[in-house]
Amino acid sequence: MKYDCILFDADDTLFDYGMAESHALNYAFVHFGLPTGARDYAASYQEINRALWKDYEEGRITSAALRVERFNRLFAAHDLALKPEAFSDAYLRFLGEGTFLIQGAAELCRELTGCRLAIITNGIKDVQHARIQGSPLSEVFEAVIVSEETGYQKPETGIFDYAFARLGLTDKSKVLMVGDSLTSDIRGGMNYGIDTCWFNPLGKPGSPEITPTYEIRSLDELLEIIR
Structure with a gap:
């Protein structure tokens, strides 16, 4: 991979x-x-x-x-x-009861068994943990990192420092940030020096200041990138 x-x-x-x-x-x-x-x-x-x-x-x-x-x-x-x-x-x-998944999310995570998977999210810790733990993805992630627990939020580099330390990561070239927000997910990944993948199912216009490494319309397209 x-x-x-x-x-x-x-x-x-x-x-x-x-x-x-x-x-x-x-x-x-x-x-x-x-x-x-x-x-x-x-x-x-x-x-x-x-x-x-x-x-x-x-x-x-x-x-x-x-x-x-x-x-x-x-x-x-x-x-x-x-x-x-x-x-x-x-x-x-x-x-916290809202465990609804994006189409293809469960299938994608099952296909990514060769990768370490983690969540890095801006949000309220009790809500995010409840939603993830109550969902079909409850056993998928090695770590669930919520901004409220770290003292930083995307796009700040501090939350990525926290994630790398928590996961014991050292090689930025082997880490990919995937998200739907240009201003938090993609800008945050860019600022930290890791590759990024913009999930843009509605085909929203991009930004000249924020350039993702990849852009996908559906989650299954991510498999082609990773493999």
């Missing part, structure tokens, strides 16, 4: 975050007596959440603050008499 170790992003690379998010929003709103809340406010929530996660990538907000602030902003925007802290707790509990 061309690479000894594959570092996978989790959300929207192997795990379907959109489905997990929809599941969590729906059940949280139902729990608080608003059965149509997910339908009514999902678009607004996603816009707010995306902006805050960008702030997190760039070090302007902590994950602890983010998890409550997104609902604080949502409820303020729509005059909802809900407590952001309590809603966030319920939402995260339901989000």
Whole structure:
């Protein structure tokens, strides 16, 4: 195999975050007596959440603050008499149940038995560990590295230092970072000096400043690269 170790992003690379998010929003709103809340406010929530996660990538907000602030902003925007802290707790509990996989993820991991596999993800530790442990991929990864546990987030080099130390890796030429985000996964891998593979199923336009080593539309294309 061309690479000894594959570092996978989790959300929207192997795990379907959109489905997990929809599941969590729906059940949280139902729990608080608003059965149509997910339908009514999902678009607004996603816009707010995306902006805050960008702030997190760039070090302007902590994950602890983010998890409550997104609902604080949502409820303020729509005059909802809900407590952001309590809603966030319920939402995260339901989000941890979101073990939905991207098409081809399980099959890909089964085919990669000759490689060491690990997850390196920006996210909330309890949620990410719950989702991965509850999924068909629970026994696949040698390590699950969550930004909240390391003190760094992609694209910071510190999270890659942590991953290399945790896995005992020394040869950067034998490690591949695979993810869907140019700004966190691909930029992070580039900054660290490892090869990168951009999972871009929707054919989004690239960036002249961020150039992945490879680009794929479906997960099974990764096998051709690695072999």
